[in-house]
Amino acid sequence: MIKINLPTDEETIRALHIGDEVLLTGTIVTARDTAHKYMVTEKPNDLAPLLKDSVIYHCGPIVSHEGGKWSMVCAGPTTSIREEPFEAEVIKMYGVRGVIGKGGMGPKTLAACKEFGAVYFHTAGGCAASLAQTMEEVLDVKKLEFGTPEAFWVVRVKDFPCLVTMDSHGQSLHDMVEKKSRAVLEELIKS
Secondary structure, three states, X not given: OEEEEOOOOHHHHHOOOOOOEEEEEEEEEEOOHHHHHHXXXXXXXXXXXXXXXXXXXXXXXXXXXXXXXEEEEEOOEOEHHHHHHHHHHHHHHHXXXXXXEEOOOOHHHHHHHHHXXXXXXXXXXXXXXXXXXXXXXEEEEEOHHHOOOOOEEEEEEEEEEEEEEEOOOOOEHHHHHHHHHHHHHHHHHHO
C-alpha cells in the first residue's frame, strides 16, 4: 500500500502505475457535472489553490449540518465518464494530480494524465458510508447553490483507499479489461 500526502508533486504521481493500491491523506475536493462545467467555462480563481497538486473526487455526498458544522454521512464515487468532456481541461488548467471516481475515463483524460502528470484513482462503489469515515473534516463548501451533490466540498481525508487504474504513462486498466473481454466474446461467438 502506497501512502500519499496531499498536496503532492508530479514526481510522486509519475512514480505510480496501474494496479498500485494507494491511501490518500490530505485535502481533496468533490466535483461533479455542474462543477466541472463551471470550472471550464467560468475559470474561478478561488478553486485554483485548492486543486493545485491535489485530487478531485467525483462524488455527490450525503452530508449532515449540525451545530453549524458540516460532516460527511455517505460519500461514494459517482460514474466518472460523464466528466470526460471537461476533465482534461480541468487537469491542465488547475494542475490537478489525481481524479477519484468509478468506472474509468476516456482517451482525452488519459492523454492529459500522461502530458501533465496525473492519475485516475478508482474507488469502490457501494462503500459510501465506509469512505465517509475516512473524511475527517469538511473544511469548506463552495457553490452550495448548485445543490448538495453538485457543490464543491473541500474535505480533509485520512487513508482514503483507492487503486490506480489510469496512470501518467498512458496505461489504462479499463482499456485492458475491455480488450480482453472483447477477445473472449469474439471467441465465444466463433464457437
